[in-house]
Amino acid sequence: MDRHLLTVWRSVSSGSIRLDELTELLGLSRKQTARYLQKWTKEGWLIFTSGLGRGKASKIQWQKNVEEVYEDLVMKMIDEEPVETIGKYLLYEWSSDSKMRLMNKFHSKFGYNQSTNHMDKLIIPRRYTFLTMHPLEAAEVHSASLVANLFNRLVAIDEKGMVSPELAHSWDVTPSKLRLYLRKDIKFHDASILTAEDVKFCLEKLRCHKHFRDLWEPIQRIEIVAPLVIDIEFPNGCSYCLQLLGTLTASIYKETKGQLLGTGAFYLEESNDLKTTICAFKDYFLERPLLDAVEFVQVPKDFDTAYRSATKDPVDGTFQVESSSGFGVVIMNAFRDSQIQCKEVRDYLHYVIAKHRHEIPLVHSRAWANDKSCLIGHDQQYKVPVMQRPHFSEPLILKGVNYTEKTTMWLKEVFEKEGVPVEVTWLPFAETVQNSPRNQEADLFIHGEVFELNQDLSFYYFLKNGYSPLAKMIEADETASMYLKEYVHTPFEKWTTLNLRMERALLEASLMIPLYYEKRQIPFSTDLMNVNIKHFGYVDFSKLWVRPEL
Numbered sequence: 219m220d221r222h223l224l225t226v227w228r229s230v231s232s233g234s235i236r237l238d239e240l241t242e243l244l245g246l247s248r249k250q251t252a253r254y255l256q257k258w259t260k261e262g263w264l265i266f267t268s269g270l271g272r273g274k275a276s277k278i279q280w281q282k283n284v285e286e287v288y289e290d291l292v293m294k295m296i297d298e299e300p301v302e303t304i305g306k307y308l309l310y311e312w313s314s315d316s317k318m319r320l321m322n323k324f325h326s327k328f329g330y331n332q333s334t335n336h337m338d339k340l341i342i343p344r345r346y347t348f349l350t351m352h353p354l355e356a357a358e359v360h361s362a363s364l365v366a367n368l369f370n371r372l373v374a375i376d377e378k379g380m381v382s383p384e385l386a387h388s389w390d391v392t393p394s395k396l397r398l399y400l401r402k403d404i405k406f407h408d409a410s411i412l413t414a415e416d417v418k419f420c421l422e423k424l425r426c427h428k429h430f431r432d433l434w435e436p437i438q439r440i441e442i443v444a445p446l447v448i449d450i451e452f453p454n455g456c457s458y459c460l461q462l463l464g465t466l467t468a469s470i471y472k473e474t475k476g477q478l479l480g481t482g483a484f485y486l487e488e489s490n491d492l493k494t495t496i497c498a499f500k501d502y503f504l505e506r507p508l509l510d511a512v513e514f515v516q517v518p519k520d521f522d523t524a525y526r527s528a529t530k531d532p533v534d535g536t537f538q539v540e541s542s543s544g545f546g547v548v549i550m551n552a553f554r555d556s557q558i559q560c561k562e563v564r565d566y567l568h569y570v571i572a573k574h575r576h577e578i579p580l581v582h583s584r585a586w587a588n589d590k591s592c593l594i595g596h597d598q599q600y601k602v603p604v605m606q607r608p609h610f611s612e613p614l615i616l617k618g619v620n621y622t623e624k625t626t627m628w629l630k631e632v633f634e635k636e637g638v639p640v641e642v643t644w645l646p647f648a649e650t651v652q653n654s655p656r657n658q659e660a661d662l663f664i665h666g667e668v669f670e671l672n673q674d675l676s677f678y679y680f681l682k683n684g685y686s687p688l689a690k691m692i693e694a695d696e697t698a699s700m701y702l703k704e705y706v707h708t709p710f711e712k713w714t715t716l717n718l719r720m721e722r723a724l725l726e727a728s729l730m731i732p733l734y735y736e737k738r739q740i741p742f743s744t745d746l747m748n749v750n751i752k753h754f755g756y757v758d759f760s761k762l763w764v765r766p767e768l
Contacts, residue, residue, distance in 0.1 A: 219288055221310045222246075223258055227284035228311050234275040237268070289316050293323055301327040301341060302493035305516045321521065328515070337510045338764065343521050344514035348494055349648065351486060352478060353469035354427055357651045357685040359544075359668045362466055363756035367496060367512075369471055369480035372398055372417070375464030375672050379710060385412065385470055385481065389460065396459050400446040405501045406472050407485035414442040420470050421450070429684025430467060436706050455707050461675050466753060467683075483507045483760035492516050496759075508748075508763035542755045543584065543736040544668030545592050546625065549687050550729055551661055553694050556615075558661040562608050564728035567638065567662065571731050572602040574632045578734045581628040585734035592732055593673060593717055600725050613639035617660035619650045625664050625733070653685050663687075664733065668754050674713040678705055681720065688730065697723050 222244050229243055241251045255266040265279040292307050304327070308320055328341045348361045353369055356362040372386040386398040404412040418440050425434035436456035441449045450459060462468060472479040479485075484496035484507060494514040498507040548571055550564050557563050575587045590597040614633075618626040626642065633640045649656055657663075665687055669676035680686055681702065692698040701720045708716055724730040742749050745765045752758040 219291060219307065219310075220254075220258075222254055223263060224284055224288055225311050226278075227280070228313065230278055232278055232280050235278050236275055285313060285316055289320065292320055296320075296323050296327060301513075302515045305492065305518070308518045308521070324517075324521075338508070339511040339513060340509055340759070340762070340764070341513045341515060343517040344494065345517060345519050345521065347491060347516065348489065348514075349651070351489070353467055353471060354424065354430070356466065357653075358647075359754040359756070362670075363754050364494070364496070365466055365469065366482075366753040366756070367484045367759055368482040368486060369466075369469035370482055371465070371468050372400075372463045372470065373460060375461050375675065377671055377673070379461070379672050379674060381460055381464060384464075385417070386463075391460060393455055394451065394453050396450040396452075397443075398448045398450070398463075400448070401503060402446065404481055404503045406479040406481055407499060408472075408474070408477075408479050409501065410472065410474075410479075412470070412472075412481060414444075414446055414448050416472055417448055417470055418442055421448075421468070424467060427684075432684065432689070433462065433679070433682050457706060457708055458675070458678070458710055458713075461672070461710055464672075465675070465679065466670060484512065487511070505760070507760045509759065512759050542594075542668070543738045544666055544755070545588060545735050546585065546622070546664055546666050546733040547592060548629070548731040548733055549663055549665050549691075550731075551658060551663075551691065552727070552729055553691060554658065554661055556661055557608075557610065557612070558614065560608070561728065562605075563610075565603075566605040566608055567614075567633070568728040568731050569602050569605040570633060570636045570638065571629075571733065573636075575733060577628070577632075578625070581624045582734065582736070584738055585625075585736045588732040588735045590732070591718070592667075592721060592730075593677060593714070594735070596714075596718060598718065598722055598725060600722070607637050610637075610639050613641045614661040615659065616640050616642050617650075617657065617663035618642045618644045619663075620647055622664040622666060629664065651685070653687055657687060658690075666736070670753055674710070674717055677717045677721075678713065688724075691729055692724075695723075695727060695729065698727070698729075 225244065226240065230240070237248060237251060240255075241248050244251055244254070246254070255264075258264050259266050263280070263282050263284060265281060267277040267279075269276040288310070289312075292304070295307070296304055304324060308317070308324060312320065328343060346360055348364050349358060350356055350361050351365060351368065353365050356365045370385050372384060373389070374382045374384045376382070383401075385400060385404060387401045388399045390397040398417075400412070400414060400417065406412060421440050424430055425437055425440070436452045436454060437450055437459065438453060439449070439451040441451070443449050452459060470481065481499075481503065483499060483502050483504070485499050487495040487497045489495070493516060495511060497511045498509060500506060548567075550558055550567065552559055552561075552564060572589065575589055578585050578587045616626065616630055616633075630640050630642055643660060645654075645656055667680055670679075681688055681692055683689065692702060698720060701716065701723060704716060705713065721730070738755070747763050747765050748761045750758040750761050
């Protein structure tokens with residue numbers, strides 16, 4: 219099937235047409251377009267009569283209903299071919315009726331499936347490809363949620379800040395040292411045994427990593443003191459060392475022959491542009507997953523991503539699970555060489571944002587305005603004073619990225635209403651995630667953040683890690699930088715107070731302005747059991763199972 223042919227069918231009726239119009243429609247050269255027309259004529263789809271002379275009108279006479287033929291072909295393919303080979307055809311430019319019929323049929327390929335060899339598989343729609351499988355590079359939630367299923371940490375930390383054993387079964391803590399005792403006979407996915415050397419390798423690489431060395435700065439030495447015993451030393455104190463070992467970036471892995479191996483509940487079987495498959499690791503040192511495999515298959519952006527069972531009808535038999543999708547803030551790059559350096563300018567922008575913040579739900583259906591705090595359950599009670607509009611000598615540069623497109627354009631309109639000249643510069647998602655130098659070329663932008671699990675630890679991580687757009691700004695702000703140094707010596711259970719004080723300082727400096735909270739409602743088939751939301755608001759596949767129909 220040729221997507222170009224369907225595009226022409228949907229856009230051009232039988233009759234006169236200029237070749238230049240077709241080349242523009244298809245985004246091809248005149249020569250390429252002419253070759254396609256010759257090919258389609260030979261195949262009997264149409265009759266093309268070229269106009270005499272350059273610029274003269276040509277004629278198209280359709281011989282077949284392209285969409286009708288293609289729809290029948292795709293319907294047949296959905297029945298007969300693997301699900302991952304179908305998704306690309308749904309990206310074609312179908313009419314709304316054809317696309318709805320194809321989508322409904324395609325839904326039947328997703329959900330719980332038991333093969334002839336009794337392998338339990340859950341097939342899940344995937345709107346975006348996973349950018350990475352490496353714990354040190356998973357800076358966005360989609361990839362991070364997969365990493366959480368492939369790798370383990372030394373300890374686990376929950377929403378309330380409680381630390382529990384994972385790869386380490388016990389530990390001793392003093393003001394200057396953490397001693398970890400590793401479990402015996404833990405297997406990597408290639409069946410090799412986890413050693414203290416593997417753990418030390420990962421932790422050393424993490425603490426020297428350009429994006430995480432500031433977080434790990436208090437740790438001065440990591441020593442193996444016995445075959446399964448490791449000391450982490452911090453002579454000048456590090457109140458959060460144990461909790462830090464529970465973050466996703468502290469996952470333990472093994473690099474061998476170009477592969478990254480974990481010890482997690484699932485191992486990576488394959489990953490490509492069409493699908494990603496993870497399979498249950500039968501030698502997992504904790505409880506073996508009840509599903510045998512989870513398969514993520516690429517689908518169009520507007521596809522329903524419900525977690526379904528193939529035994530249930532798509533229109534009923536589901537329940538909703540609410541999951542946090544984090545929060546959005548406006549970050550002002552106060553250290554760029556522009557008017558944004560002036561606090562009077564930032565304060566006016568802060569005032570404008572606060573004045574219009576209640577409009578957010580009108581442009582972002584899953585968000586509600588946040589005039590309280592980034593920390594859920596707390597209220598800064600910060601009242602933004604009325605500010606007079608300063609003189610703007612040039613437009614401010616507002617950075618935009620695809621996932622904040624609607625809110626970015628709303629913010630641009632709001633500023634322009636209030637007399638603030640703004641130009642939008644769009645950056646690719648990958649550059650934004652990696653906090654590339656081009657991020658620093660904007661005066662302000664909307665940033666979306668999703669906390670991993672524990673709010674207090676995640677907020678500090680957000681302020682300090684190298685992927686964060688705030689890290690460099692805080693270093694340059696004297697008050698915020700001073701507050702940041704207090705975390706090292708403050709007991710973790712008292713971090714909420716520190717976090718609120720730090721956020722207050724950023725608010726008063728008009729560096730970070732809360733904009734919205736975001737939630738998502740995830741539909742689950744009623745026979746999917748033990749649904750637990752874990753890292754970054756995603757499902758814990760290691761606990762999920764399907765109630766069989768007997």
